[in-house]
Amino acid sequence: MLAVRNLCVRYGRTTVLDDVSFELDDGEILTLVGPTGCGKTTTLRVVAGLERPSAGTLEIDGVHVDRDRFVPPEKRRTGLVFQDFALFPHLSVAENIGFRVRDRARVTHWMRVLGIETLADAYPDTLSGGQKQRVALARSLAHEPSLILLDEPLSNLDAALKAELRWEIRAALKEAGVGALWVTHDQDEALSIGDRVGIMRTGRLEQLGPPEQCFSAPASRFVAQFL
Incomplete structure (x- = not known):
């Protein structure tokens, strides 16, 4: 339903995303987590159509996107949930x-x-x-989107409400049967909500897998320390 292949984003000489690849199935929740500036929000913005890729491709429910074929956000059948509600x-x-x-x-x-x-x-x-x-x-x-994109949806809420609302949002997404890409800086949120978790660092995916696998068998020292 969503396939990201060798995605790169560069601003001048600065590389923000470096060869990022992953897939997202129908009804699956994939959380992207990492420190500030790791590229997780840029990844979401490229999928949403708010940023143009420098290299690589996207396939969103049959819609192809690359550097030379830009598809505007309203043509992508995606729903975007912002941290400031909008x-x-x-x-x-x-x-x-x-x-x-x-x-x-x-x-x-x-x-x-x-x-x-x-x-x-x-x-x-x-x-x-x-x-x-x-x-x-x-x-x-x-709007019955093919894909829901959530950009730090709980970051403006207090801790007690975060814990309650994360499960309500997860349940609603599962009832809708829609795939979701959920960006967060909160390790607990990422590990508890995601069917799979992607841990990002300096524009690259350090590890991608089920939460229990990423936690118990980290692929690098960075993943171990971060989780």
Whole structure:
């Protein structure tokens, strides 16, 4: 469903991503984790269509992307969940979720699944951080994307809420049966949420595998220390 092959991103003489390759299956959650500046967010931005690759290819649900064939974000059938929620302040919860969604039943369904039905008429400035993130996720899922991209979705929440919401988001993604690429700097979050985990360092994938394998059989000293 998503295949990344030999992906490179360079800004002048600076290499931000260096020969990154991985695949993501339908319904699978892949978490990318690593220290600040390791390239995980750049990887997500290239998949989303917010950055252009310098080399390598992407295949997103049959859509081919490379340096010479750029496909804009709206043509990629991806949903993007930002860390700052990115809700429309002048629209209610139901209107945010239903923006450009023709089937209103999908709006109702995801509000129910994520426990925000009673907030349908509320506006973003009245919501807590956790409620805003549920709305942002519901908005993405209501469009029935082929792939969900989550950029540090819990980083603006307190520790207690993070622990609760990570499982709600995981359950919603599994119910939707949609593949997800989840970027985080939190090792606990990456290991507990991901079906597979990719540990990144200085633009490269140091290790990619099931969480228990990465933790118990690290491929390098860096992975061992980081996890």
